[in-house]
Amino acid sequence: xxxxxxxGGIGSGKTTVAKLFEKYGIPVYYSDIEAKKLxxxxxxxxxxxxxxxxxxxxxxxxxNRPFLASIxxxxxDALNYVSQVVHPxxxxxxxxxxxxxxxxxVIQENAILFENGSYKNxxxxxxxxxxxxxxxNRVINRxxxxxxxxxxxxxxxxxxxxxxxxxxxxINNIDLADTKKQVEQIYLQLLK
Ligand code: ATP
Numbered sequence: 001x002x003x004x005x006x007x008g009g010i011g012s013g014k015t016t017v018a019k020l021f022e023k024y025g026i027p028v029y030y031s032d033i034e035a036k037k038l039x040x041x042x043x044x045x046x047x048x049x050x051x052x053x054x055x056x057x058x059x060x061x062x063x064n065r066p067f068l069a070s071i072x073x074x075x076x077d078a079l080n081y082v083s084q085v086v087h088p089x090x091x092x093x094x095x096x097x098x099x100x101x102x103x104x105x106v107i108q109e110n111a112i113l114f115e116n117g118s119y120k121n122x123x124x125x126x127x128x129x130x131x132x133x134x135x136x137n138r139v140i141n142r143x144x145x146x147x148x149x150x151x152x153x154x155x156x157x158x159x160x161x162x163x164x165x166x167x168x169x170x171i172n173n174i175d176l177a178d179t180k181k182q183v184e185q186i187y188l189q190l191l192k
Pocket of ligand 1: 011013173174176
């Protein structure tokens with residue numbers, strides 16, 4: 001079974017594209033959602049985060065997200081530490097998830113596929129792109145946030161150019177009807 005990585009910058013439309021593949025019956029693993037679940041569930045993650053950041057990082061058994069966010073916001077080392085703790089658990093969980101799927105290929109949707117090294121485990125990579133202005137406006141509308149905050153979140157991600165160079169397929173997601181056509185073509189190609 002082929003393992004396909006699906007990535008793209010914030011607001012590019014990764015989730016939108018992932019849902020289009022799901023319509024063809026392709027199983028999609030949403031890394032961010034699974035990572036969040038594992039951070040609440042995994043005893044190892046919990047132990048490591050508490051030993052580094054203190055008891056306050058969990059509250060009533062659940063990750064204290066605002067507390068952790070406030071630490072990692074301006075501390076790259078802390079952010080790297082969290083990634084190094086969470087990433088192996090997500091990778092392990094993804095492997096077990098693959099074994100339960102029955103499909104010609106599966107997709108891992110991951111905003112930081114290149115940044116965290118997961119791309120090495122993929123057979124093919126799809127990057128979703130859109131113009132910077134479009135991405136910013138989409139996120140402002142979706143998350144009711146400000147341009148400044150969106151740019152702040154974009155800071156830690158590679159540029160589209162760096163991502164597309166390392167990709168097998170690029171989906172330019174501007175007009176949705178056009179995106180659907182691009183998805184269909186990639187789907188058909190991956191079936192071959
Ligand atoms: P993030 O990394 O922030 O989770 P994402 O890359 O997964 O973002 P989406 O959530 O799919 O992006 O899209 C961002 C917003 O833009 C959503 O509200 C979505 O409905 C909208 N959107 C995505 N693609 C299009 C499109 N082609 N036309 C119009 N709106 C779109």
